[in-house]
Amino acid sequence: MTTDLDPAVRPRAGLSFGRTVERGLVHRTAVSEVFVTDVQQLGEFSVRAGAQLPLNHGYFSDHMQRPALFDPLLLLESGRQAGIAGSHAHMGLKPGTAMIVDSFTLALDGLAALVIGRVPAELRIDTEYSGKRSRTGRVRRGRVDQQFFIDGTRVGEHAMDVLFVNHHEHDILRHSQRGTPAPLTSDFPDLAPAGQVEAGLVGRANPLNVVLARAEVGAGTASALVAPRFGNRSLFDHDYDHLPAAVLVEAARQLALLAVGGTAGAAAVSGTHVVGVEASFSRFAELDAPVTASAPLPPSGAERRVLPVEFTQGGEVIATVTVTLVASSAIGPTA
Structure with a gap:
């Protein structure tokens, strides 16, 4: 699906990488675990996000492989954060709503652009949302499709099939599977x-x-x-x-x-x-x-x-x- 830019929501001159977004937008407790720095609306069902990929991180940088690449799971987490932040900031997802992933795919192809250099990488994430709204306007199930870019080079794509639930619905779902409190x-x-x-x-x-x-x-x-x-x-x-x-x-x-x-x-x-x-x-x-x-x-x-x-x-x-x-x-x- 291709989304034309709506003149009314055309993005600003460029993505900002100066600071991270509010941690609550990406469902994180620690600011150090937030990688998304900006989210801009492109169209009715699309957003563009920026994320800074750190040079040194206790989990995502702890790898023995050489040459050292930015961790694919770091891109995966950045994509998740961009998807949830965009849905809160621009798609009308209410606070307290969880995004449960039923399935996903991640495919990387621009590996040379993922080699870690001397400065953090600035990752651009273009995201499109799709899903049917209920009569109340709420989306219960949806799909998130993303394209990843570094310095203008496409490095991969990511897609998620997700379920949106509030805390009460999550508790009901968990109890129906377990029968006892988890x-x-x-x-x-x-x-x-x-x-x-x-x-x-x-x-x-x-x-x-x-x-x-x-x-x-x-x-x-x-x-x-x-x-x-x-x-x-x-x-x-x-x-x-x-x-x-x-x-x-x-x-x-x-x-x-x-x-x-x-x-x-x-x-x-x-x-x-x-x-x-x-x-x-x-x-x-x-x-x-x-x-x-x-x-x-x-x-x-x-x-x-x-x-x-x-x-x-x-x-x-x-x-x-x-x-x-x-x-x-x-x-x-x-x-």
Whole structure:
């Protein structure tokens, strides 16, 4: 869908990258976890946002891969923030409304523009919204389509199918799935899990950012328990009554890298980059029951690998996250 610019809402001369937006607009508690700096309306159902990608961040910068790229999950989070901020600021979404992601896709193609340089990157996010309004004018389900640009170069695209619910509706939804009140992340201690995977095996330096434990690699598959640290304030910026989608996506990335290391050797992890993620979520990942991630081992020697990671809880598949990986040689020349 292409949206013509409405003269009445034509954007200002340029996006501002001088300060972040109000943290409540992007549903974040810590200002340090806000990346969106500006949101401008383009048309009735479209906005343009700016986000500054930091050079140094405790979670998004903690990677062993070389050359160092801005984290695809940082672009994913920036897109989420731009989508929710735009819907509040310009699409009429009421305060207190949550955006639950049913599924999403992320595809990156301008990898050379994502190589980290000497200054933070200024990311432009063009967003279009679609969805049917009820008789009261409210959108319950919708789609968010985004294009990412750095210095005028398109670096990727992102799309989300989402459900908009208020706090009361969220409580009803959670109770219908569980039948009992859900615990909160604040109810659990912040302890390193038994059998936590060694950070370097999943491309990390800081064990705080490792979300897998009791991993097994062999017989054609890789599997592990999803076991994040609840004290990781990038993954758990506020209290949750479930494991958020970002944790499952990180777990999928780490299991995919672990699988690559299992077939091509641990050294291959530092030369392997995520360029695509496709995810669907059928249930909430509960905090009080084990969640297991599993994936087939990829063929060794391939420059491009696609690994479907399946998450199960209580014998039921609750999510599938497919991760696309490429070797460093696919990045191409940089400026």
